[in-house]
Amino acid sequence: MSYLQIDKLKVAYGNNIVLHDIHLAVGKGEMIALLGPSGCGKTTLLNALCGFLPVHSGTVAINGRDITHSSPEQRNITMVFQSYALWPHLTVAQNIGYGLKVRRVKKEEITRRVQALLKIINLEGYAEIKVTALSGGQRQRVALARALAIEPDVLVLDEPLSNLDAKVRLNVRHEIKALQKRLGFTSLIVTHDQQEALVMADRIAVLNNGRIEQIGTPEAIYHRPATPFVADFMGADNCITPDDGQGRTLYFRSADIAMHAALPSAPGGLTLEGIVEESAFLGHHYRHSVRCGGKILLADSATCWPDRSPVVLHVPDAALHAFEPAL
Numbered sequence: 001m002s003y004l005q006i007d008k009l010k011v012a013y014g015n016n017i018v019l020h021d022i023h024l025a026v027g028k029g030e031m032i033a034l035l036g037p038s039g040c041g042k043t044t045l046l047n048a049l050c051g052f053l054p055v056h057s058g059t060v061a062i063n064g065r066d067i068t069h070s071s072p073e074q075r076n077i078t079m080v081f082q083s084y085a086l087w088p089h090l091t092v093a094q095n096i097g098y099g100l101k102v103r104r105v106k107k108e109e110i111t112r113r114v115q116a117l118l119k120i121i122n123l124e125g126y127a128e129i130k131v132t133a134l135s136g137g138q139r140q141r142v143a144l145a146r147a148l149a150i151e152p153d154v155l156v157l158d159e160p161l162s163n164l165d166a167k168v169r170l171n172v173r174h175e176i177k178a179l180q181k182r183l184g185f186t187s188l189i190v191t192h193d194q195q196e197a198l199v200m201a202d203r204i205a206v207l208n209n210g211r212i213e214q215i216g217t218p219e220a221i222y223h224r225p226a227t228p229f230v231a232d233f234m235g236a237d238n239c240i241t242p243d244d245g246q247g248r249t250l251y252f253r254s255a256d257i258a259m260h261a262a263l264p265s266a267p268g269g270l271t272l273e274g275i276v277e278e279s280a281f282l283g284h285h286y287r288h289s290v291r292c293g294g295k296i297l298l299a300d301s302a303t304c305w306p307d308r309s310p311v312v313l314h315v316p317d318a319a320l321h322a323f324e325p326a327l
């Protein structure tokens with residue numbers, strides 16, 4: 001049985017329904033990433049789970065207990081915000097212990113739990129320091145510890161890493177994942193970043209316009225997108241539509257294209273002839289814009305093909321995501 005169960009959840013702002021029939025079953029200790037473009041309803045879903053927003057219809061249950069209409073205080077769910085939302089005038093220890101103090105936990109018990117958490121987030125020795133003296137990555141770790149201090153049934157994180165610079169982000173990403181594995185908390189993490197979702201989540205739910213388009217393991221979402229939207233969102237940057245609107249639409253990644261000077265002998269898959277129009281150096285490889293008939297495709301290669309080179313592009317069958325035309 002699932003631990004967090006969301007059924008047919010609808011949430012609206014006034015007459016504007018922004019979440020439609022959300023169904024999500026999360027196992028105990030599982031981390032789900034909610035991935036989707038800006039405005040698709042990710043934050044709204046977290047707010048509804050925490051009880052900050054009323055639900056239009058549908059149900060939310062944790063461990064079999066219906067919490068659909070419980071107040072935020074009655075549900076044991078905590079949120080970690082993008083902005084950290086720490087108390088600037090309090091120390092690290094006071095911030096981490098804040099929720100426990102509000103819950104009137106005994107002083108010695110608060111000290112014990114705060115110490116244990118400081119160790120977990122690798123900030124031992126920082127207890128008495130004001131949070132304003134910490135770096136972004138350290139603050140986000142404090143925010144995480146504060147959320148974990150009350151031992152929530154479910155932890156929700158709304159783009160917790162997006163204020164951090166790229167390198168710190170990678171570190172904190174791995175730290176959160178390692179903690180989740182070690183402590184076994186059940187969590188939903190919102191992100192725009194497909195790689196973050198792939199690295200951190202046990203399963204990914206891709207949201208589009210207030211609906212879950214697909215939910216599955218990172219591998220399934222990446223290799224077997226169920227809809228054109230998911231294929232496109234997960235980085236299939238090339239799309240070929242049939243001219244007559246009758247055949248299947250093909251999506252594929254620039255990284256999955258091989259560039260050849262001449263047609264390989266027994267290609268299989270998809271083969272297209274084209275002319276290189278331009279190239280860009282992306283560090284790990286070059287990305288070429290290749291004109292194939294009336295269409296520009298993006299193709300990656302370790303070497304740079306000069307502009308105006310004639311090329312043959314080949315995409316293996318396994319890298320092609322094909323969709324029947326919408327009815």
Ligand SMILES: Nc1ncnc2c1ncn2[C@@H]1O[C@H](COP(=O)(O)OP(=O)(O)OP(=O)(O)O)[C@@H](O)[C@H]1O
Binds near residue numbers: 013
């Ligand atoms: N307080 C509000 N009042 C009215 N409409 C809102 C409110 N908050 C969000 N919306 C609308 O609900 C939809 C979903 O917003 P939401 O904030 O959940 O998106 P999101 O997926 O979190 O986007 P982002 O990635 O930009 O944070 C949007 O169309 C937004 O305009």
Ligand SMILES: [Mg+2]
Binds near residue numbers: 042044
């Ligand atoms: Mg949001």
